[in-house]
Amino acid sequence: MTTQQVVAPEHLFFEAERERQFMTGSEAVREAIKRANVDMAISYPITPQSESMHLVGDIYAQGYLKEYFRGESEFAVMAAVAGAAMGGVRVFTATAGPGTLRAFEMFPTWAGARLPVVCAFMTRGVNSPLTIQPDTIEMAFLLDTGILMFHAENAQDLYDMILKAFVIAEQTDVHIPVGVFVDGFFVTHTREEVATAPADLKLPPYNPYSAPVPVMDMESVPVRQMRDPFVMKSNFISYAAHASWQQEILAAQERARKHVRRYLGGLLEAEHPEAAVLVVAAGTAVSQGREAVAAARREGLEVGLIKLKSLRPFPREEIRTLARQARALIVPEFNRVGWLAREIKSVVEDTTKVIDAPRVFGGMTMPPDLILAQIRRCCA
Amino acid sequence: MSKGLFRISPGFEDVMPAEYKELVTNGPYGRDLGVKDLGTFKELIEEHPLCAGCAEALALRLILASLPSPEDTVIVGSTGCSSLLFTQVAVQNIHSLFGNQNAVATGLKRALRLRFPDKVKDVVVIAGDGATVDIGLDMVMQSWFRRELITTIMLDNEVYANTGGQESGMSPQGAVLYMAPLGKKFPKVNLPEIAREAGCAYVATISPALPRRLGKVVRRAILVAREIGPSYVQVFCPCPTNFKWPSAQVLQKIRDRQKEGIFKVREYVSPEAEAYLAGLEVERQHDEQE
Amino acid sequence: MTNKSRTFIRMSGLGGQGVVTAAHILGVAAVKDGLKCVVNPFFGAEKRLAPAESYVRIAADEIWERGEVLFPNIIMIFHPHVITLGKCYTMPFFAGLQRGGKIIINSDRPLDLREEELAQLKELGAEVYYVPATQTAVEAGGTALSSNIAMLGALLAVEALVSPEAIRDAIAERFGGGKFVASGTTAALDDVLKSKFDRLAQLIEKNMAVVAAAQGRVSKHHY
Numbered sequence: 001m002t003t004q005q006v007v008a009p010e011h012l013f014f015e016a017e018r019e020r021q022f023m024t025g026s027e028a029v030r031e032a033i034k035r036a037n038v039d040m041a042i043s044y045p046i047t048p049q050s051e052s053m054h055l056v057g058d059i060y061a062q063g064y065l066k067e068y069f070r071g072e073s074e075f076a077v078m079a080a081v082a083g084a085a086m087g088g089v090r091v092f093t094a095t096a097g098p099g100t101l102r103a104f105e106m107f108p109t110w111a112g113a114r115l116p117v118v119c120a121f122m123t124r125g126v127n128s129p130l131t132i133q134p135d136t137i138e139m140a141f142l143l144d145t146g147i148l149m150f151h152a153e154n155a156q157d158l159y160d161m162i163l164k165a166f167v168i169a170e171q172t173d174v175h176i177p178v179g180v181f182v183d184g185f186f187v188t189h190t191r192e193e194v195a196t197a198p199a200d201l202k203l204p205p206y207n208p209y210s211a212p213v214p215v216m217d218m219e220s221v222p223v224r225q226m227r228d229p230f231v232m233k234s235n236f237i238s239y240a241a242h243a244s245w246q247q248e249i250l251a252a253q254e255r256a257r258k259h260v261r262r263y264l265g266g267l268l269e270a271e272h273p274e275a276a277v278l279v280v281a282a283g284t285a286v287s288q289g290r291e292a293v294a295a296a297r298r299e300g301l302e303v304g305l306i307k308l309k310s311l312r313p314f315p316r317e318e319i320r321t322l323a324r325q326a327r328a329l330i331v332p333e334f335n336r337v338g339w340l341a342r343e344i345k346s347v348v349e350d351t352t353k354v355i356d357a358p359r360v361f362g363g364m365t366m367p368p369d370l371i372l373a374q375i376r377r378c379c380a
Numbered sequence: 381m382s383k384g385l386f387r388i389s390p391g392f393e394d395v396m397p398a399e400y401k402e403l404v405t406n407g408p409y410g411r412d413l414g415v416k417d418l419g420t421f422k423e424l425i426e427e428h429p430l431c432a433g434c435a436e437a438l439a440l441r442l443i444l445a446s447l448p449s450p451e452d453t454v455i456v457g458s459t460g461c462s463s464l465l466f467t468q469v470a471v472q473n474i475h476s477l478f479g480n481q482n483a484v485a486t487g488l489k490r491a492l493r494l495r496f497p498d499k500v501k502d503v504v505v506i507a508g509d510g511a512t513v514d515i516g517l518d519m520v521m522q523s524w525f526r527r528e529l530i531t532t533i534m535l536d537n538e539v540y541a542n543t544g545g546q547e548s549g550m551s552p553q554g555a556v557l558y559m560a561p562l563g564k565k566f567p568k569v570n571l572p573e574i575a576r577e578a579g580c581a582y583v584a585t586i587s588p589a590l591p592r593r594l595g596k597v598v599r600r601a602i603l604v605a606r607e608i609g610p611s612y613v614q615v616f617c618p619c620p621t622n623f624k625w626p627s628a629q630v631l632q633k634i635r636d637r638q639k640e641g642i643f644k645v646r647e648y649v650s651p652e653a654e655a656y657l658a659g660l661e662v663e664r665q666h667d668e669q670e
Numbered sequence: 671m672t673n674k675s676r677t678f679i680r681m682s683g684l685g686g687q688g689v690v691t692a693a694h695i696l697g698v699a700a701v702k703d704g705l706k707c708v709v710n711p712f713f714g715a716e717k718r719l720a721p722a723e724s725y726v727r728i729a730a731d732e733i734w735e736r737g738e739v740l741f742p743n744i745i746m747i748f749h750p751h752v753i754t755l756g757k758c759y760t761m762p763f764f765a766g767l768q769r770g771g772k773i774i775i776n777s778d779r780p781l782d783l784r785e786e787e788l789a790q791l792k793e794l795g796a797e798v799y800y801v802p803a804t805q806t807a808v809e810a811g812g813t814a815l816s817s818n819i820a821m822l823g824a825l826l827a828v829e830a831l832v833s834p835e836a837i838r839d840a841i842a843e844r845f846g847g848g849k850f851v852a853s854g855t856t857a858a859l860d861d862v863l864k865s866k867f868d869r870l871a872q873l874i875e876k877n878m879a880v881v882a883a884a885q886g887r888v889s890k891h892h893y
Contacts, residue, residue: 022697022698022701022707039491039494040487040490040491040494042487048713066494067490067491067494069490069526071483071486071522072483072518072519072522073518075480075483076480076483076518076519076522077483079476079477079480079483079484079487079519080483080484080486080487081487082476082484082487083456083474083476083483083484083485083486083487083488083489083491084487084488084490084491085487085491086474086484086487086488086491087454087487087488087489087490087491087492087495088491088492088495089491089494089495091487091491105477106477106480109476109477113476132713132714133713134713154736184713185710185713185737186710186736186737187736189710189711189713190708190709190710190736191694191697191707191708191709191710192707192708192709192736193701193706193707208495214472216454216472216473216474216488217454217472217492217495217496217501218381218451218452218453218454218471218472218501219381219385220381220385220472221381221385221386222469222470222471222472222473284736284737287734287735287736288734288735288736288737290734290735291671291734291735292671294671294734295671363713364738365736365737365738365740366737367740368671368735369671372671
């Protein structure tokens with residue numbers, strides 16, 4: 001193991017000289033965790049996630065993490081991760097598709113308990129008959145769990161977003177979990193160039209006492225002394241407690257915006273935002289969109305590309321503003337339901353501008369030609 | 381927790397509740413108290429919101445009085461009647477979800493060992509029979525397989541009481557309960573045997589009708605889990621409300637069941653745990669002589 | 671998107687033949703030569719002798735798209751059974767081939783392709799090449815496990831996409847360095863391969879001999 005030196009997050013993210021290496025998305029996860037000063041990681045196998053957590057296990061064996069083990073199911077892993085976070089350590093895990101659904105009850109619990117867990121979701125289909133193919137449907141289910149959601153386009157994003165996720169999640173005014181989403185196989189198993197900071201640098205350690213809720217370590221005075229547990233009964237104190245807590249989680253998401261802007265450089269990225277036709281996408285759909293937009297611009301078509309990086313918080317105002325001057329917003333997606341188009345429609349003033357196509361699902365690669373066809377249609 | 385932390389900031393004495401002030405001046409932190417001392421110190425639990433005559437509430441009161449180091453104990457609970465009571469307990473406690481208590485405790489215990497390598501932090505799971513033997517059995521047993529250094533205590537009230545009286549795996553065979561309208565078809569799950577086979581170094585069954593014995597069992601279970609391996613205590617405390625017994629008769633019912641041989645007090649101690657506990661006992665006697 | 675300055679390759683073979691490893695080595699070599707490259711395997715369970723595919727995109731400029739290569743200009747068939755027994759998820763084996771594209775088949779004799787397939791290939795202007803890759807690997811490298819390296823040698827003969835030096839460095843990195851961690855069945859095969867050679871240097875030299883030998887044994891099919 002390389003001896004590591006703690007540096008400021010800003011140095012690790014923006015200043016340290018980077019080296020380009022040819023690696024898979026799974027290897028990018030390893031490189032991020034190596035530099036993230038993670039105390040504990042808990043794993044459970046599921047395709048296409050397994051390789052990432054194998055590699056995290058390897059760097060645990062090398063000494064980069066203090067604790068690592070395989071749990072018994074995704075629900076148990078997410079529960080153990082919660083216990084570890086409540087105990088005051090920085091913790092990481094990853095899952096995919098069916099694993100996400102198996103563990104689902106834990107995600108709103110993480111948010112409600114204000115746990116700064118970082119979890120990578122390597123998206124995968126969840127339908128019957130059994131599939132292991134890429135599909136982003138699970139993201140639709142997670143939108144309202146209270147967790148922050150970043151969507152990586154490629155292995156570079158995955159590396160950067162995981163590291164930045166820890167820093168954003170652990171801000172005292174945020175302190176809720178972050179899911180870093182990445183399209184299974186399309187990124188996890190794809191080999192491409194990734195620029196990483198030197199491996200002898202790492203993030204500052206997590207300070208559990210920066211949490212806005214007590215750490216469960218009996219190092220602070222236990223809070224108690226309710227005469228009746230109002231939270232489980234019908235009364236106005238109970239309603240007020242639960243309602244205000246839900247609002248507080250939403251407020252924490254809102255407060256995360258400034259940190260997302262600072263560390264991710266914005267909730268979205270825009271290329272040629274002045275164009276009349278915009279391709280608006282997240283994840284692998286952005287990569288396929290880039291190809292289509294480049295080809296369309298070579299044909300002289302006026303088209304721009306909007307890459308959504310943060311889905312929670314959602315770039316509400318940014319999209320509304322971009323949509324005002326555009327004639328059409330093409331939303332390509334890797335799922336059947338078109339949840340991203342729905343999200344976009346919920347914030348734009350004129351929903352008829354939103355074209356919820358093309359969509360592929362079932363694991364197929366989206367040919368950029370399909371997006372190009374939509375662009376041509378909108379520009380005609 | 382350093383005892384110095386637990387005091388009232390100057391100027392706030394008059395606004396703090398009386399029971400809190402009492403906990404500061406006469407609480408059990410760092411004092412090595414037990415069941416025999418009940419009545420001489422301020423207990424960790426303040427009143428309780430459970431039914432009159434609830435054997436589980438009594439069991440919990442005894443358990444809390446028996447913690448060897450309440451100042452360094454974190455309790456992990458689960459959904460059920462007992463979760464209503466933890467809000468009134470003066471040690472940090474976690475309620476996560478229904479059934480995942482041993483998985484939460486696993487992460488917590490490992491985190492505390494990382495953060496406090498030179499200090500003992502006891503992690504004690506206290507959950508009902510439904511949480512332990514039905515919905516959470518997988519995670520309970522897996523934590524034993526992994527030899528997690530945690531103590532698991534089941535409050536066996538023989539029914540899903542908090543949801544209104546449904547059959548659980550620990551209900552007696554033949555009991556007519558909700559979701560068992562024709563009576564339960566299979567016997568109580570033999571979790572103590574399973575615990576032993578699954579790797580627990582200490583296993584005991586006990587009831588609150590034997591308070592001092594319960595105190596000793598809980599203490600031994602927690603001590604074993606510090607060094608030797610996982611421990612399991614099953615506390616027999618049937619629910620008077622759902623079995624429709626008068627509140628005052630619960631302890632008698634427990635004693636009757638014991639007399640009939642339906643409920644048995646048992647203890648299994650692995651050879652390593654036995655040697656470890658004997659060593660602690662020698663140390664303790666030595667300390668007392670000094 | 672396909673265009674003239676980009677090479678899109680589909681490698682089809684049987685599980686255990688090293689189509690993913692070949693794509694990996696080619697990709698690393700391309701990057702070493704200063705090219706842009708995206709490599710990905712087919713998405714599925716890796717099972718020995720079951721159909722396996724991998725995809726390589728190489729260009730001088732940025733490539734963003736990923737996933738299966740639907741419209742390759744080079745198709746590499748690592749085993750005759752891909753065609754003759756249909757051990758392939760892409761049927762027919764030349765589905766999606768761009769006009770004027772190239773096909774390299776591992777076989778020591780020309781395959782008995784069906785009339786209509788030959789007619790379609792001819793119509794596409796496809797160039798079909800044969801190379802006895804397995805035989806070459808055994809003869810020059812001493813093990814059939816180097817068949818995938820022989821296929822890379824054949825590729826260099828048909829299209830000089832990357833330099834032999836870059837291939838050498840990529841092989842060294844793949845099998846010798848601590849950087850790459852193979853998983854599961856791939857790791858098991860790596861160990862078998864490494865056991866065939868006494869030292870890493872010998873592994874590299876033998877495999878480079880396989881590359882060179884395969885380059886000289888490519889024959890073009892004439893319609």
